[in-house]
Amino acid sequence: MRRWRALWFWVFVGPFALGLALFTYVPLLWSVALSFFDAHNTVTPTHFTGLDNYTAMLRDHAFLDSLRTFLVFTAFIVPVTYGCSLSLALMVNRVRRARAFFRSVFFLPAACSYVVAALVWKMSVFSGVRFGLANTVLGWFGAGPVAWLASPDPPWYWLVIVTVRLWLQAGFYMILFLAGLQRIDPALYEAAAVDGARPGWTVLRHITLPQLRATSAAVVLLLVVNAFQAFDEFYNLLSDARGYPPYARPPLVYLYYTALGQGQNLGLGSAGAVILALVVAVVTVGQARWLRLGRTDGDG
Amino acid sequence: MDDALVRAGRALRLVLLIVLALLFLIPFYLLLRNGLAAERDITSPAWTFFPRQVRWGNVRELFADPSVPFARSLLNSALIAVATTLGTLLLASLAGYGLARIPYRHANKVFHAVLGTLLVPAAVTFVPSFVLVSSLGWISTLRGLIVPTLFPAFACFVFRQYFLGFPHELEDAAEVDGLGYWRTYWLVVVPNARPVFAAVGTIVFLGAWNAFLWPLVIGQDQNAWTVQVALSTFTTAQVVRLHELFVAAAVSVLPLLLVFLCFQRWIVAGVERSGID
Numbered sequence: 001m002r003r004w005r006a007l008w009f010w011v012f013v014g015p016f017a018l019g020l021a022l023f024t025y026v027p028l029l030w031s032v033a034l035s036f037f038d039a040h041n042t043v044t045p046t047h048f049t050g051l052d053n054y055t056a057m058l059r060d061h062a063f064l065d066s067l068r069t070f071l072v073f074t075a076f077i078v079p080v081t082y083g084c085s086l087s088l089a090l091m092v093n094r095v096r097r098a099r100a101f102f103r104s105v106f107f108l109p110a111a112c113s114y115v116v117a118a119l120v121w122k123m124s125v126f127s128g129v130r131f132g133l134a135n136t137v138l139g140w141f142g143a144g145p146v147a148w149l150a151s152p153d154p155p156w157y158w159l160v161i162v163t164v165r166l167w168l169q170a171g172f173y174m175i176l177f178l179a180g181l182q183r184i185d186p187a188l189y190e191a192a193a194v195d196g197a198r199p200g201w202t203v204l205r206h207i208t209l210p211q212l213r214a215t216s217a218a219v220v221l222l223l224v225v226n227a228f229q230a231f232d233e234f235y236n237l238l239s240d241a242r243g244y245p246p247y248a249r250p251p252l253v254y255l256y257y258t259a260l261g262q263g264q265n266l267g268l269g270s271a272g273a274v275i276l277a278l279v280v281a282v283v284t285v286g287q288a289r290w291l292r293l294g295r296t297d298g299d300g
Numbered sequence: 301m302d303d304a305l306v307r308a309g310r311a312l313r314l315v316l317l318i319v320l321a322l323l324f325l326i327p328f329y330l331l332l333r334n335g336l337a338a339e340r341d342i343t344s345p346a347w348t349f350f351p352r353q354v355r356w357g358n359v360r361e362l363f364a365d366p367s368v369p370f371a372r373s374l375l376n377s378a379l380i381a382v383a384t385t386l387g388t389l390l391l392a393s394l395a396g397y398g399l400a401r402i403p404y405r406h407a408n409k410v411f412h413a414v415l416g417t418l419l420v421p422a423a424v425t426f427v428p429s430f431v432l433v434s435s436l437g438w439i440s441t442l443r444g445l446i447v448p449t450l451f452p453a454f455a456c457f458v459f460r461q462y463f464l465g466f467p468h469e470l471e472d473a474a475e476v477d478g479l480g481y482w483r484t485y486w487l488v489v490v491p492n493a494r495p496v497f498a499a500v501g502t503i504v505f506l507g508a509w510n511a512f513l514w515p516l517v518i519g520q521d522q523n524a525w526t527v528q529v530a531l532s533t534f535t536t537a538q539v540v541r542l543h544e545l546f547v548a549a550a551v552s553v554l555p556l557l558l559v560f561l562c563f564q565r566w567i568v569a570g571v572e573r574s575g576i577d
Contacts, residue, residue, distance in 0.1 A: 273427045
């Protein structure tokens with residue numbers, strides 16, 4: 001049997017590895033190749049243009065704006081989701097009765113798609129007209145209706161975009177934090193109580209948060225990676241039959257319209273995808289370094 | 301004194317949790333309320349908690365509307381979600397087991413190649429993947445919607461982590477009985493690893509049912525629309541029949557809520573076990 005191990009390894013791993021290579025590595029390489037060509041409406045172009053697509057993308061204000069939009073969005077959504085899901089986990093973990101009920105309610109939105117959530121947010125909660133739920137509530141306090149999605153100044157659309165994602169995802173990250181909290185040794189809390197630490201802020205700061213460091217690092221990493229993937233809610237909240245407004249356009253929405261919109265400029269789209277992939281890789285690796293650095297600091 | 305404070309804090313926390321729980325449930329309530337209301341109730345300037353009249357007929361109207369290929373899109377979503385789930389479970393569990401349990405010189409290199417794809421967010425590769433799928437002639441086909449999504453690195457990773465921690469005793473007994481890797485896997489390992497299959501399966505199913513960008517890019521023909529693409533097309537179109545839109549959304553969420561409520565325990569276990577820390 002030992003002689004055949006290599007063969008059996010490939011019988012088990014081969015199909016998956018082959019598929020992954022074919023549908024992840026091959027497209028990536030193809031995309032890198034395409035980004036050096038003038039490729040309108042074709043995936044087998046003949047006109048080599050060198051770095052033209054890259055310089056065009058890096059000079060394109062709309063594309064650079066989309067990168068800035070992503071940064072603003074990340075700066076909002078990562079700390080807010082982190083704070084909300086950690087608070088939820090701390091509260092649910094300490095509640096005595098109906099813990100399973102609260103956990104389910106906060107986790108339930110994970111079963112919803114961004115499309116459905118965006119529909120409810122756009123057409124019912126934050127619709128710009130008087131009968132929208134948010135405007136009805138504002139009306140009770142005598143405030144006039146707000147055009148939540150249509151006015152770039154003040155940028156109320158951020159409130160809509162951030163709350164959709166919070167509703168859909170806070171429960172998921174809460175589960176991760178709950179798992180982390182379960183793993184903390186109760187003896188640590190007992191020792192703190194013996195030392196006279198009062199439950200509350202002190203214990204949270206000196207025991208709970210340091211013990212959650214590994215979970216926190218993973219959550220922040222996932223939050224940033226997911227923020228990069230933002231497409232569904234932006235597309236469904238802001239675009240309509242006339243197209244997409246120039247504000248709040250993250251990179252993926254921009255690439256979608258560049259590569260698959262009317263122009264079908266796959267060369268330009270590929271160059272944008274390569275630039276975005278590089279940005280993602282740099283941020284992810286840098287962040288992983290930074291988080292691990294934080295870990296050794298805390299241990300030392 | 302201290303006791304009273306603790307009790308007050310506990311009560312405050314409970315009240316806060318109840319308020320938050322209600323807030324979290326409002327969107328579900330709105331889906332149901334608007335889906336079963338008449339359009340003029342949805343757009344009525346005087347907001348009412350309950351629609352003046354509950355119209356179950358909206359569901360029938362939705363499926364009878366010839367301008368909306370809703371039944372077809374539901375069928376597409378169901379086919380895609382089931383095929384994706386079964387295919388992923390088969391391929392990723394085999395790969396995860398091989399990586400965890402079959403000693404091979406280059407196993408680590410293969411594992412790192414799999415892990416490396418986690419670093420590139422799947423959404424960044426949609427342009428290149430579209431290029432590949434269109435050159436295969438798979439645009440607007442079920443093949444194009446299913447096959448490229450069968451290889452999520454995270455599923456392989458979860459299976460590998462799970463099998464690494466799997467007790468060796470069962471496989472040792474199988475080896476004594478003269479079973480090879482293949483029969484050991486199917487007769488001994490799989491029946492004892494049901495929790496991880498259920499966990500990964502539900503996560504993949506939810507993801508496949510709710511996926512949007514890939515079906516939007518590949519399902520260009522109306523006949524290849526998934527439920528999410530159909531809903532999105534109506535939302536972003538100019539002329540909308542609101543009550544039909546909401547009842548469609550409610551119908552699209554229903555199967556998932558059922559899966560979710562049945563398998564919630566497994567999803568939680570799967571998420572906790574996904575080895576992200």
